[in-house]
Amino acid sequence: MARKPPVFDIYDYVTRLEEQVRLLHTEKNLIVSKNSQMEIEFQKMRKELDEMRKPPLIVGTAQEVNLEEKTAIIKNTNGLEFLVEFEKEHLDLIKAGSRVAMTQRSLKVVRVLNDIKDPRARAMEVIERPETNFSFIGGLKKETRELEEAVILPLLSPEKFEKLGIEAPSGVLLHGETGTGKTLLAKAIANKTNSTFIKITASELVRKYIGEGAELVRDVFKLAEEKKPSIIFIDELDAIGTIRSDETSGGDREVQRTLMQLLSEMDGFKKRKNIAIIGATNRIDVIDPALLRPGRFDRMVEIPLPDLNEREEIFAIHSGSMPLDDVNLRILAEKTDGASGAEIKAICMEAGMLALREDADFITQNDFLKAIDKVLGQEEEKSEEKMFS
Incomplete structure (x- = not known):
């Protein structure tokens, strides 16, 4: 018996073709969409390339x-x-x-462009209102009184000077040994006058390229004008304020340019209200006389090393929050003759570290005596004496 040929269903064939057409349309739409996205990405990259090729301004x-x-x-x-x-x-x-x-x-x-300040000037120590006050400072009663008259009174009560027909000092120069509290005094003044404290180290004003240091000086004074009332504290003033000589190298000439810019800014200081300038140095003997004439640093205050009573007071300040066990601060003050306030603070910290090393709950007199030997180098001096005896 002969086999029957398969029946061809035209409707089923048309249905399959329509399904394929729909799939092709879907694929086409996906390809068109991807093409559009790639075109957008291409234009974006082309724009970035054009920007990269554009020369800088x-x-x-x-x-x-x-x-x-x-x-x-x-x-x-x-x-x-x-x-x-x-x-x-x-x-x-x-x-x-x-x-x-x-x-x-x-x-x-x-x-x-925006009139921005030198970012290096903003990197200086700028404190809106320091927390340090005069209770943090041991002794220096006479010096504090001089600073109140020269800096605090002109900022808080300028009308008193106008009433008497006198001018307030343009700048105050603190001079004395390292660690005697010059920076602390400046911060305490800023605290009492509710002023912004701007500290710059004069060595930071010495720059490699011509005019950089002078530009930085201008920018610091602009920053002080923005933040007023403000106090500009120039530490290590001798780095740029040494006596000028005729024989100078390229580096010395740049230091002199920076000094001249500082003098220029201070000469225009009378027009600036609510801004005080305080300098600090431990080499008053090398300071250029041009900085010390009237209208500039016309008031000099010596910050001496603390005496016996002041050392005892400084010990009391720095050990006030420490748990002490039968510690005689008077004896410690007697054993630290010639020490500065910063060294006494270091002694207190070292005594605390010695107690911490022993896992003790209190700090004893012996801890302080060991700390004095370590900080002031008395143990080293004794060993040298034994060596040569």
């Missing part, structure tokens, strides 16, 4: 501005000056001292 500072002609004299970071044009949209923004961005080819001003 030159930053300069406007020295003089002519608003009528829309021109300005711009000084770049290399010290070169250019007469350039700027657009009308920058008319209200650009002024002498403004930082601007210029194209490399035509030096056309395309942007006026």
Whole structure:
């Protein structure tokens, strides 16, 4: 018997074709969508590439501005000056001292930048109001009274000086041995006058490139103007304020430029209200006389090493929160003749560390005596005496 041929179902075939068409349409839509995404990504990357190929802008500072002609004299970071044009949209923004961005080819001003301060100046120690007060300082009663008259009174009651027709000191120079409390006094003054404390170390003002140190000095004074009432404390003033000589190298000339800028800022200090300047040095013998004339650091206060009673008071301050066991502070003060306040603080900390090492609950007189030997080097001196005896 002959076999029957299979029956061909046209409807089933059409259905399968329609299903394939739908799948192809779906794949096409997915491909179109991916293509669009890739096109967007391509344009984004192309834009980034164009930005990377674009030459950087030159930053300069406007020295003089002519608003009528829309021109300005711009000084770049290399010290070169250019007469350039700027657009009308920058008319209200650009002024002498403004930082601007210029194209490399035509030096056309395309942007006026924010008038920011040198980030190095902001990296200095800036405290809105120090927590240190005069109760943290042992002794120095006479010196504290002098500083109240020279710094605190002009900041808190300037009308008293106007009433008597006298001018307050422009600056106060603290001089004395290292560790006698010069920085503590400056912070205590800022605390009492509710002022911002700006501390700079003069050695930080000595820079490698020409004009950098002078620019930093200007920026610190601008920062003080922003934060007023404020106190500028210049530590280690002898780093830039030494007596000038005729024979100078390149580095010495840069130090002198920085000093001249500091003198210039202090000469304009009378116009600044609610700002006090305090300097500190342990080498008063090498300070340039130009810094000490009236109108600059015209008040000098010597900060001496503490005497016996003051040393006992300093011991009491630094050991006040310590659990002591039969400790005679008077004896400790007698054994630390010639020690500074900073050394006495180090002795108290070392005594605490010795007690911690022994896992003790209290700090004893013996801990303090060992700490005195270690900090003041008495054990080392005794061993040297035995060696040569």
